[in-house]
Amino acid sequence: MAVDFLKLAVPGVRSLSPYQPGKPIDELARELGLNEKDIVKLASNENPLGPGPKALAAIELAMEEITLYPDGAGFELKKALCEKLGVRTEQITLGNGSSDILDFIMRVFVNDGDNIVVSQHAFAIYGLLARMQGADCIQVSAINFGHDLNGMAAAINDKTRVVFITNPNNPTGTWITKQELVAFLDKVPEQVLVLLDEAYFEFVHEADYPDGIRLLDSYPNLVVARTFSKAYGLAALRVGYGVSSPELADLLNRVRPPFNVNSLALSAAAAALNDDEYTASSIAVNDAGMKQLTSAFAELGLSYIPSVGNFIAFKVPDGVVALDVYKKLLTKGVIVRPVANYEMPEYLRVSIGTEAQNAVFINALKAVLV
Numbered sequence: 001m002a003v004d005f006l007k008l009a010v011p012g013v014r015s016l017s018p019y020q021p022g023k024p025i026d027e028l029a030r031e032l033g034l035n036e037k038d039i040v041k042l043a044s045n046e047n048p049l050g051p052g053p054k055a056l057a058a059i060e061l062a063m064e065e066i067t068l069y070p071d072g073a074g075f076e077l078k079k080a081l082c083e084k085l086g087v088r089t090e091q092i093t094l095g096n097g098s099s100d101i102l103d104f105i106m107r108v109f110v111n112d113g114d115n116i117v118v119s120q121h122a123f124a125i126y127g128l129l130a131r132m133q134g135a136d137c138i139q140v141s142a143i144n145f146g147h148d149l150n151g152m153a154a155a156i157n158d159k160t161r162v163v164f165i166t167n168p169n170n171p172t173g174t175w176i177t178k179q180e181l182v183a184f185l186d187k188v189p190e191q192v193l194v195l196l197d198e199a200y201f202e203f204v205h206e207a208d209y210p211d212g213i214r215l216l217d218s219y220p221n222l223v224v225a226r227t228f229s230k231a232y233g234l235a236a237l238r239v240g241y242g243v244s245s246p247e248l249a250d251l252l253n254r255v256r257p258p259f260n261v262n263s264l265a266l267s268a269a270a271a272a273l274n275d276d277e278y279t280a281s282s283i284a285v286n287d288a289g290m291k292q293l294t295s296a297f298a299e300l301g302l303s304y305i306p307s308v309g310n311f312i313a314f315k316v317p318d319g320v321v322a323l324d325v326y327k328k329l330l331t332k333g334v335i336v337r338p339v340a341n342y343e344m345p346e347y348l349r350v351s352i353g354t355e356a357q358n359a360v361f362i363n364a365l366k367a368v369l370v
Ligand SMILES: *Cc1c(COP(=O)(O)O)cnc(C)c1O
Pocket: 045, 096, 097, 098, 099, 100, 123, 166, 169, 170, 197, 199, 226, 227, 228, 229, 230, 235, 238, 239, 240
């Protein structure tokens, strides 16, 4: 008799469906019979400038040693992070993308029958990881698409192990002020962890936007996660990090797979961290692109959620189906991101591209909406 492997899977895994990433460029190129360079992908919040020159040079050097295992301790990258962030080596956990850090915190602290607290419209990975542990995901309704921090604090119960705060949030682009964050952290019981996901930290200019790392001394239950996938332009290399108290970092490092960050990623990330020119131009391109897109939305009479990230969610006109707009944009070689699975069925999320990419998107959108 054939074995039903689904029945053998651990309970949390049985009900999971895989994370849905943005549509890859080569897949659409194949479907449309187009050249990959004719496709504009604004679907995964990647850096439209491509990798920076210092990161590329570091990768070339590191290539010479790819027969060797990477430095499992990530000494050079941690050193660069310590200098940049003013933290100690013992506070850092390196991840294969910051998604790894989210996974580690779940595996260390979340048991079968526990729960995590997230906001409505939060990053899908949190709930996925929680269910994998057999834990519940308590979702608190958003207010104006942003986190209801009072509601989230009130939702914490004796089974809650971790609360996830995304600042700014993806896919809404909404953000939390320092005052709001501190007031929230003051309410969280000290045995409940707070994972502050700052994947888009580098893009935010607002004066009262908090730097989570500066709050670690006051809140020993806080873990800050950041990534090299967005502003630093290294999404394919998979490298991110967590910063926390040394006690928490020690625990997170216990579940970290050996050599979880490869040597090209380690070298490129350390170099990218110090390529201020590239980072500044990435942010400048984002600022200009954000203006370009919001002006176009205004001109088209489309409403959007003001965003401080490198992406923006806009609403399709009444009577128009967002998924249809997405599909028609695909036929014009433009990939954006449907966000119906984020409980935003009337919205599409578009990443900020170069001026030329944004123009292609805007023209395609105009053509699709007439
Ligand atoms: C992109 C993103 C991440 C980072 O993903 P990586 O694994 O570092 O590539 C984390 N959180 C949010 C909310 C994101 O949008």
